[in-house]
Amino acid sequence: MPTPDDGSKQGATWPMPKFRFEVDLGTELTGVAFQEVSGMDVENQVIEYRKSNSPLFSTEKMPGIKKYGNVTMKRGVFVNDNTFWNWHAQVSMNTIARRTVLIKLLDEGGNVTMQWQLNNAWPTKITSTDLKSDGNEVAVDTIEIAHEQLIITNGKAAS
Template sequence: MAYVYPYKKHNYIVLIDSKEVGGFSEVNAGDITIDPIEYREGIHPVNTVLKQPGLVKYGNVTLKWGLATATELMTWLQSTVDGTCERKTITIQLCDDLHKVVAEWEVINAWPTKYTPTDFNATSNEIAIESVELAHEGIKRIKP
């Protein structure tokens, strides 16, 4: 059997409502946690608690990008600040070395919850990086 190498994580595309709004230097898709519910029935013969799945919680998605002239994310953030809270679908696509999409995740009903501007340092020659955190109502893998 031939050995199959795992995919590299540096080649990805982020779509917001099916549109590429720029390149992102880093994406953290958050985590999924399912709280256990513990209970015990009084007549249960085993002296232990039983567990079943409870509420599902999704960690925020963080997008980081180099400061440029694109303003779509700031416009989206401002609409949330203004009270309209436009929810969008975020798609994260992982690509192989030939830029073919090999895995895909969909973030459902996302909206900006935190914005972090770049820090400023006159003695640095690093790229100016902004970031935004997105709250959402679920993430699912839609392509194996």
């Protein structure tokens, strides 16, 4: 009778847990700990076209331009840490401090197993923490980042 696969034998494959990750925001901002990262998506716009001599009374659907959603990141507020605000202050009309942002999913040993690279990234919005006199939660800031390309590396090539 075969034994159930409990993951204890060599070669067992399991999905990666998503709770251990780090973010490099560029230059001096490496290995930043975030509470949450979301919005790493890409979609192709649909182009509908109908040839004039087509016997079908419908359009053909073709892939168009890729569109990337904004990435939202949340992290705790620390004393004397104005990382988000300093980066956002560099944004002015038609002048943007673009960076390469790396989001790294880590294994139990702290090794990179998957990486999302956001090219030409810049902050579009910062939301500061809410304040409540009867609350006991950690203060959390949120940053929304626009980017022009998402490159995903999976496996040992990620670093």
